[in-house]
Amino acid sequence: MMxxxxxxxxxxxxxxxxxxxxxxxxxxxxxxxxxxRWEKPVRLSDPSEMAWFPDVVAxxxxxxxxxxxxxxxxxxxxxDALMLARWQGSAWSSPVDVQAVPIVNNESYAVRNxxxxxxxxxxxxxxxxxxxxxxxxxxxxQVASAQVWTLPRRLSGFNVAYYNELGVDSEGRIHVVxxxxxxxxxxxxxxxxxxRFSDDDGETWSxxxxxxxxxxxxxxxxxxxxxxxxxLYVTWQESEGLFVGGGKPAGVRLxxxxxxxxTWKEPVWITATVGTPQxxxxxxxxxxxxxxxxxxxxxPSVYFQRSRDHGETWTSPTLLPGFQARPWTQIPYDDYDxxxxxxxxxxxxxxxxxxxxxxxxxxxxxxxxxxxxGPFLVSTGRNFPEWTRLAVxxxxxxxLVWFERDPExxxxxxxxxxxxxxxxxxxxxxxxRRTPVPTPTPMPLFPxxxxxxxxxxxTPFVLRTMDPNLPAGQPRPDSEALRLIVLMGGxxxxxxxxxxxxxxxxx
Numbered sequence: 001m002m003x004x005x006x007x008x009x010x011x012x013x014x015x016x017x018x019x020x021x022x023x024x025x026x027x028x029x030x031x032x033x034x035x036x037r038w039e040k041p042v043r044l045s046d047p048s049e050m051a052w053f054p055d056v057v058a059x060x061x062x063x064x065x066x067x068x069x070x071x072x073x074x075x076x077x078x079x080d081a082l083m084l085a086r087w088q089g090s091a092w093s094s095p096v097d098v099q100a101v102p103i104v105n106n107e108s109y110a111v112r113n114x115x116x117x118x119x120x121x122x123x124x125x126x127x128x129x130x131x132x133x134x135x136x137x138x139x140x141x142q143v144a145s146a147q148v149w150t151l152p153r154r155l156s157g158f159n160v161a162y163y164n165e166l167g168v169d170s171e172g173r174i175h176v177v178x179x180x181x182x183x184x185x186x187x188x189x190x191x192x193x194x195x196r197f198s199d200d201d202g203e204t205w206s207x208x209x210x211x212x213x214x215x216x217x218x219x220x221x222x223x224x225x226x227x228x229x230x231x232l233y234v235t236w237q238e239s240e241g242l243f244v245g246g247g248k249p250a251g252v253r254l255x256x257x258x259x260x261x262x263t264w265k266e267p268v269w270i271t272a273t274v275g276t277p278q279x280x281x282x283x284x285x286x287x288x289x290x291x292x293x294x295x296x297x298x299x300p301s302v303y304f305q306r307s308r309d310h311g312e313t314w315t316s317p318t319l320l321p322g323f324q325a326r327p328w329t330q331i332p333y334d335d336y337d338x339x340x341x342x343x344x345x346x347x348x349x350x351x352x353x354x355x356x357x358x359x360x361x362x363x364x365x366x367x368x369x370x371x372x373x374g375p376f377l378v379s380t381g382r383n384f385p386e387w388t389r390l391a392v393x394x395x396x397x398x399x400l401v402w403f404e405r406d407p408e409x410x411x412x413x414x415x416x417x418x419x420x421x422x423x424x425x426x427x428x429x430x431x432x433r434r435t436p437v438p439t440p441t442p443m444p445l446f447p448x449x450x451x452x453x454x455x456x457x458x459t460p461f462v463l464r465t466m467d468p469n470l471p472a473g474q475p476r477p478d479s480e481a482l483r484l485i486v487l488m489g490g491x492x493x494x495x496x497x498x499x500x501x502x503x504x505x506x507x
Contacts, residue, residue, distance in 0.1 A: 012127075041379045044085045051418055054067065065140075067113050068401075109128070122139050123137060128161050128162065134396045161248065172199070188242070191241050209264060214253075219253070223235045234254070252280040253267045253268065276297045280294035285345065285346050302320040303319060336349065342431070344369065363380055385421075386404070401420060403405070
């Protein structure tokens, strides 16, 4: 009897081993720890219409909202539009335009955008049309109707605004950062980073604060992290001279506020002997340690640093394991993102190399406060992914969006082959349900005709005539990338073939 028990134990052990080996062939062998399983990506945008630069937000009731820069048409009029899709419990809605501006004289712009939730569970967005940054909001249950969005409120000045990011702290204050051109003889067309906040749900805003104040430098890609104890952290990248004019990468800067944005410390420079930091993101883990992740412009290496004193001092740069950045001259407008789960673990997402070839993929790594787990491959294929954005709901479910350029139209957005994608994964963090604050008064709605289905319509804007002597601002990103790649790579082959196209495409 004892021998049978002994044999049965070995049989069970061998069966478990074979089972593990069998299932292991289907599991991704990425890094240490339990693999995070990402669901098959879903295309959200219409492949016949251009779609890029998405962002995502999700609440704990199961609602997921994705917005992106796109285009739409009403009769003979074409619009640059903020497009929106919503997860409806079992399927995604068709994309609708919730904010739009008519395209005049065939001059189109990228509707850069950001999205978040306020303390009531309503949806907040910032977006630019055509070059001015605006704020608007809508109730979650009616978010797909353009008619319920509030009248957009202007946030930026009269120069060209571009990159922007929103956030809401635990007390309901809305924070926004953005890049905007600042006229300076030392760097015509260069941008600084600006900040504002609102304590009345977006009705009024504090005066703009220039966080960068960097004459001669171009400041771009701001990231906002709302930390513990009222601290705010904003990172951005700097270049010596105009970035789209081939400005030399100069490093990363960090601005910090200890009092929810009322005052700001002098920005800290992040530089390194291993290369020039660019494309940085920052987060705070559950132990109160800041984590800064950035790539170097000179190669594929990605590094991280930690700080336990609110960014005053930092550890030496350490290589991010298993992840290599895409070529810097390929798409220098790409970006990373980071978010925290209920355990305080930080989830990093970005586009990186797959294997030894030129293939790229969307990757995810998890920082548990001591070590990294991953990288976990989310998606890969023949297209070129870009601009990852991440949200967390219930403290444990990850929601990831990005857009893809097709190889045939890498820098030709008019061909309308860029598409927006979504994937989700469930972590082992414990569920945490946030309860929205009751809305004090209902949001005003536009009169709705009785009967029939009301279709969303674009929100009209009055176009402002610009002084022709002022800088025209940043051209569309595909034109920017093309010019910068030529400048950074030093190549001139093929310029005669694309010169006419580039001239037609300049904003």
